[in-house]
Amino acid sequence: MFIGKIIGFLLGYWIGGFWLGLLGLFIGHLFDRGYAIARRGGGPQQRQRIQDVFFRTVFTTMGHLAKADGRISEAEVKQTEHFMAQMGLTAEHRQQAISLFKEGAALGFDMQAQLREFRTVCGRHRNLVQLLLVYLIHVAVADGRIEPSEQRVLGEVAEGLGIPRFAFEQLLRMILAQEAFGTGQVPREDNIKLAYEALGVKETASDAEIKRAYRKLMSQYHPDKLIGEGVPDDMVQAATERSQEIQKAYDTIKKARGK
Numbered sequence: 001m002f003i004g005k006i007i008g009f010l011l012g013y014w015i016g017g018f019w020l021g022l023l024g025l026f027i028g029h030l031f032d033r034g035y036a037i038a039r040r041g042g043g044p045q046q047r048q049r050i051q052d053v054f055f056r057t058v059f060t061t062m063g064h065l066a067k068a069d070g071r072i073s074e075a076e077v078k079q080t081e082h083f084m085a086q087m088g089l090t091a092e093h094r095q096q097a098i099s100l101f102k103e104g105a106a107l108g109f110d111m112q113a114q115l116r117e118f119r120t121v122c123g124r125h126r127n128l129v130q131l132l133l134v135y136l137i138h139v140a141v142a143d144g145r146i147e148p149s150e151q152r153v154l155g156e157v158a159e160g161l162g163i164p165r166f167a168f169e170q171l172l173r174m175i176l177a178q179e180a181f182g183t184g185q186v187p188r189e190d191n192i193k194l195a196y197e198a199l200g201v202k203e204t205a206s207d208a209e210i211k212r213a214y215r216k217l218m219s220q221y222h223p224d225k226l227i228g229e230g231v232p233d234d235m236v237q238a239a240t241e242r243s244q245e246i247q248k249a250y251d252t253i254k255k256a257r258g259k
Contacts, residue, residue, distance in 0.1 A: 050230030053121040054128055057114055058135055059097045063104025064111050065136055068149035079142040087238045115160035125229040127220050129161050137175045174200045178245040192256050198249035214250045218243055
């Protein structure tokens with residue numbers, strides 16, 4: 001959106017010349033940015049509702065995922081606690097997250113009803129839809145593998161969110177590859193293959209296609225964009241840290257191509 005910048009510059013230029021026009025341009029930029037954020041969030045009350053539903057859905061489905069095999073192991077509890085620490089949740093949010101996790105793990109929890117609420121409130125924000133799955137996959141693979149029961153629940157979540165099977169499987173491959181880069185323990189012979197998978201592109205992709213995929217992913221995890229769409233402030237850190245793995249993958253491809 002540029003209308004604020006245009007009006008700001010023209011008004012400033014008309015009143016006081018070029019330099020005042022630049023000041024008007026800057027003020028117009030702030031207006032455009034604030035308007036865009038407000039439009040995405042639908043105002044303070046709607047943005048708060050989006051945050052609340054996103055938060056609730058993340059941790060109830062996380063609890064449901066942990067109980068997928070019929071029991072919650074000590075390792076799964078530690079994985080979830082570690083993820084909460086990564087997020088940097090406030091003390092209040094941490095207690096809420098634990099309660100929601102237990103609610104999702106309880107017998108009779110209706111995951112599909114929770115996903116329907118999520119789609120109703122957050123569904124038009126595609127970044128939030130994908131981020132929910134990213135969080136769940138991150139916790140599922142924390143022990144180094146995804147159990148068949150976890151894969152089933154993840155598939156059900158994707159279906160409940162309206163994500164086609166092929167898109168879910170591609171996202172899963174991307175996250176697994178990004179996780180591998182995050183550990184820093186990628187075997188040299190797998191480095192390049194995983195780098196392409198982390199960006200969601202084929203090895204035959206052109207330099208321009210790879211750059212577009214990289215920029216799109218980096219944009220998706222940009223803090224301002226996530227907060228503007230309704231991710232609670234203390235849940236942004238875990239999302240933006242993923243950009244580090246994406247950067248490593250992109251750098252690996254550039255190096256391999258001699259760029």
